[in-house]
Amino acid sequence: MKVYHVPCLEDNYSYLIIDERSKEAAVVDPVEAEKVVQFAKQHGVLLKFVLTTHHHLDHAGGNEKIKELLPGIKVYGGSLDNVKGCTDKLENGDNITLGAHLNILSLLTPSHTNGHISYYVTSKEEEDPAVFTGDTLFIASCGKFFEGIAEQMYQSLCVTLGSLPKPTRVYCGHEVM
Numbered sequence: 001m002k003v004y005h006v007p008c009l010e011d012n013y014s015y016l017i018i019d020e021r022s023k024e025a026a027v028v029d030p031v032e033a034e035k036v037v038q039f040a041k042q043h044g045v046l047l048k049f050v051l052t053t054h055h056h057l058d059h060a061g062g063n064e065k066i067k068e069l070l071p072g073i074k075v076y077g078g079s080l081d082n083v084k085g086c087t088d089k090l091e092n093g094d095n096i097t098l099g100a101h102l103n104i105l106s107l108l109t110p111s112h113t114n115g116h117i118s119y120y121v122t123s124k125e126e127e128d129p130a131v132f133t134g135d136t137l138f139i140a141s142c143g144k145f146f147e148g149i150a151e152q153m154y155q156s157l158c159v160t161l162g163s164l165p166k167p168t169r170v171y172c173g174h175e176v177m
Contacts, residue, residue: 001123004016129167130170
């Protein structure tokens with residue numbers, strides 16, 4: 001598994017997740033769709049689907065444009081969130097595969113929004129797993145409570161994300177918040 005961060009807007013990140021054997025890729029929160037599609041082309045990968053963490057425009061705002069640029073691409077988002085451009089709604093615990101070697105588990109991590117999803121990615125290649133936390137967990141803080149309450153954030157941070165294995169690499173949605 002290879003992960004590339006794609007800086008977007010002022011302080012957002014999109015991420016390109018690549019199954020290196022199949023050269024298939026997924027993108028997390030492609031707010032600047034053209035930039036992400038170009039980045040995928042530069043790395044010689046086939047962009048298969050979008051993983052949207054939540055409905056805020058600085059994360060989901062590029063979904064419609066990426067659908068224009070790549071007709072037929074799937075756009076995943078949480079079933080409890082109203083994700084712009086979503087074609088496939090995910091429930092907590094749903095699995096998606098990327099190539100033959102990557103598994104992506106959807107984890108409901110509410111509080112920033114009620115339907116916020118984090119994506120936990122594991123590989124059959126014995127690599128360290130990764131989690132893409134959008135606006136639930138940052139490097140030194142957590143997201144603001146726009147729709148949820150403190151108890152939900154505690155559950156999201158300390159129980160859901162806190163139970164992931166220690167070597168899990170964390171990829172958050174912003175540089176600073």
